[in-house]
Amino acid sequence: TPRVFSGIQPSGDLHLGNYLGALKRFADAQDRGVQSLYCMVDLHAITVWQEPERLRHATRELTAGFIASGLDPEKSILFNQSQVPEHTQMAWVFNCVARMGWMKRMTQFKDKAGKNAENASLGLFGYPALMAADILVYHATHVPVGEDQKQHLELTRDIAAKFNHDYETEFFPMPEPVIEGAATRVMSLRDGSKKMSKSDPSDMSRINMTDDADTISRKIRKAKTDPEPLPSDLGGLDGRPEARNLVNIYAGLADMSAEAVIAEMGGRAFSEFKPLLADLAVSRMAPISEEMGRLMQEPAEIDAILCRGSDRAREIAAPILRKTYDIVGMVGR
Ligand code: ATP
Ligand code: MG
Numbered sequence: 001t002p003r004v005f006s007g008i009q010p011s012g013d014l015h016l017g018n019y020l021g022a023l024k025r026f027a028d029a030q031d032r033g034v035q036s037l038y039c040m041v042d043l044h045a046i047t048v049w050q051e052p053e054r055l056r057h058a059t060r061e062l063t064a065g066f067i068a069s070g071l072d073p074e075k076s077i078l079f080n081q082s083q084v085p086e087h088t089q090m091a092w093v094f095n096c097v098a099r100m101g102w103m104k105r106m107t108q109f110k111d112k113a114g115k116n117a118e119n120a121s122l123g124l125f126g127y128p129a130l131m132a133a134d135i136l137v138y139h140a141t142h143v144p145v146g147e148d149q150k151q152h153l154e155l156t157r158d159i160a161a162k163f164n165h166d167y168e169t170e171f172f173p174m175p176e177p178v179i180e181g182a183a184t185r186v187m188s189l190r191d192g193s194k195k196m197s198k199s200d201p202s203d204m205s206r207i208n209m210t211d212d213a214d215t216i217s218r219k220i221r222k223a224k225t226d227p228e229p230l231p232s233d234l235g236g237l238d239g240r241p242e243a244r245n246l247v248n249i250y251a252g253l254a255d256m257s258a259e260a261v262i263a264e265m266g267g268r269a270f271s272e273f274k275p276l277l278a279d280l281a282v283s284r285m286a287p288i289s290e291e292m293g294r295l296m297q298e299p300a301e302i303d304a305i306l307c308r309g310s311d312r313a314r315e316i317a318a319p320i321l322r323k324t325y326d327i328v329g330m331v332g333r
Contacts, residue, residue: 001035001141001316002008002034002035002141002142003034003036003037003138003139003140003141003142004029004034004035004036004037004140004142004143004144005036005038005039005133005134005135005138005140005142005143005175006022006026006036006037006038006039006143006144006145007039007040007044007081007131008022008037008038008039008040008041008062009040009041009042009044009045009198010041010042010045010055010057010058010059010061010062010080011045011048011050011058011198011199012058012198012199013058013198013206013208013209013210014061014062014065014071014196014198014204014208014209014210015186015188015196015197015206015207015208015230016206016207016209016210016249016281016292017146017183017185017195017196017206018065018113018198018209019209019285019288020181020184020186020249020252020253021145021146021147021183021184021185021186022144022145022146023065023066023068023071023183024046024090024252025144025178025180026038026066026069026071026261027069027070027075030070030071030072030075030142031075031153033144035077036075036076036077037069037076037077037079037140037313037316038051038066038076038077038079039076039079039080039081039178039313040059040062040063040078040080040081040306041080041081041134041136042055042059042069042078042080042081042082043081043084043130043313044081044127044131045058046113046123047109047121047127048112048121048124048199048224049125059080059306060296060302060303061210061292061296061297062094063078063080063149063302063305063306064258064291064295064296065209065288066229066294066300067291067295068079068209068221068288068291068292068295069251069288072310073305073309076286077301077309077312077313078305078306078309078311079306079309079310079312080306080309081134083306083307083310084203084310084314084317086137086314086317086318086320086321087130087133087134087137088130088195089117089122089321090133090136090137090320090324091129091130091132091133091329093133093163094129094130094132094133094136096125097129097159097162097163097166098128098129098132098155098158098159098162099107099127101182101223102128102155103126103128103129104153104156105151106128106138106151106321107150107151108127108151109124109127112124112199113125119267124322126329127152128137128152128155128156131155131156132155132156132159132160132326133151134324135156135175136156136159136160136172136175136318136320137320138313138316138317139172139173139320140175140176140183141173141176142175142176143156143175143176143177143178144177144178144179145177145178145179146179146184146185146195147179147184147185148185148195151179152175153177153305155176157175160172160173160174160175161174161176164327167265167327167328169327170324171324171327178215181252182248182251182252182256182257183249183251183252183253183256185248185249186243186245186248186249186252187242188200188202188205188206189204189206189207189219189220189222189223189224189242189245190202190204190205190206190223190224191205192224192241192242192244192245193223193241198270198308200210204213204219204222206219206263207219207220207285207310208282209285209289209292210289210292211285211289212286213282213286216278216281216282216285216286217278217281220246220277220278220281221274221275221278223242223244223246223274224242225241225243225270225274225297226242226243228243229242229249229264229267229268229269229322230243230262230267230268230269230270230272230273231243231262231266232266232267233262233264234258234259234262234267236260236262236266236329237258243270244258245269246273246274246277247261247265247298249277250265250273250276250277250280251308253280253281253284254280257327317325
């Protein structure tokens with residue numbers, strides 16, 4: 001039976017990339033009737049320093065972001081990673097399955113650790129094994145993510161395959177990445193070669209889901225572009241990463257293909273296109289931001305949703321962990 005799992009880190013402000021690459025797609029898929037688990041991956045967040053009160057706030061705000069984007073906590077299981085200890089218990093087993101060499105090839109580690117990799121946390125290095133545990137502890141079959149997580153998903157499959165091979169079992173299914181739509185890789189508004197990120201120090205590089213209408217418009221007006229007008233076919237975006245990014249953002253927000261946006265907007269100057277994009281972004285994002293603000297007035301209700309979701313998640317994870325320990329040779333009760 002199909003089962004969906006995906007996670008988002010409470011590591012900073014949610015942004016348009018998280019919305020178009022993750023939250024919006026989760027909400028669009030909600031009524032397909034597939035059991036879905038969505039996790040606030042707080043244990044992943046602390047692989048880089050998080051101020052404790054900010055982390056707590058960000059976890060609640062992320063939960064509010066899921067709900068404001070249209071996820072119903074009755075239909076989907078919304079929970080936080082640290083309340084389901086089976087994730088870390090499974091991760092230890094996978095730490096012992098994964099190889100150092102596999103981890104060293106992860107481009108995200110290289111990006112996040114920067115020049116001084118010796119000073120990165122051990123958790124940041126081992127992060128993909130915990131991510132494999134997040135997914136496999138539910139025997140999840142489908143993992144909707146942005147393009148940036150593709151390499152980690154491949155590593156998850158490598159871990160599942162090596163476990164199955166080493167223990168001569170078929171216990172773990174191979175999870176499939178689900179990477180679809182026009183905006184699976186939203187780029188920074190300041191640099192078309194970098195993805196939009198919570199952890200980018202420049203606030204002008206992203207549209208936050210908590211930004212108000214004026215801020216959204218201003219950031220789009222100031223977004224980096226080139227001087228040419230929009231081309232009349234998609235090929236004309238080659239070598240123009242900033243222009244391509246704004247077209248993809250428009251497509252994602254309007255539920256159109258990039259081709260359809262070009263067909264409609266080709267030939268227009270950015271001075272004309274940007275205000276249209278700003279209006280569209282405000283009309284889609286401002287109501288979500290307002291709803292998040294409303295939900296954040298009642299943090300106790302958010303905590304209760306996470307508590308309930310964690311109980312439901314544990315019911316699935318506990319027997320899978322127990323069986324894994326049994327396969328590995330642990331004496332149980
Ligand atoms: P951080 O900088 O802390 O890693 P992030 O912005 O990359 O934060 P994550 O929590 O790592 O956000 O990712 C949550 C989800 O959002 C994942 O599915 C990821 O693929 C997706 N995502 C993140 N950034 C983008 C982006 N720029 N475009 C599309 N999807 C994205
Ligand atoms: Mg990330």
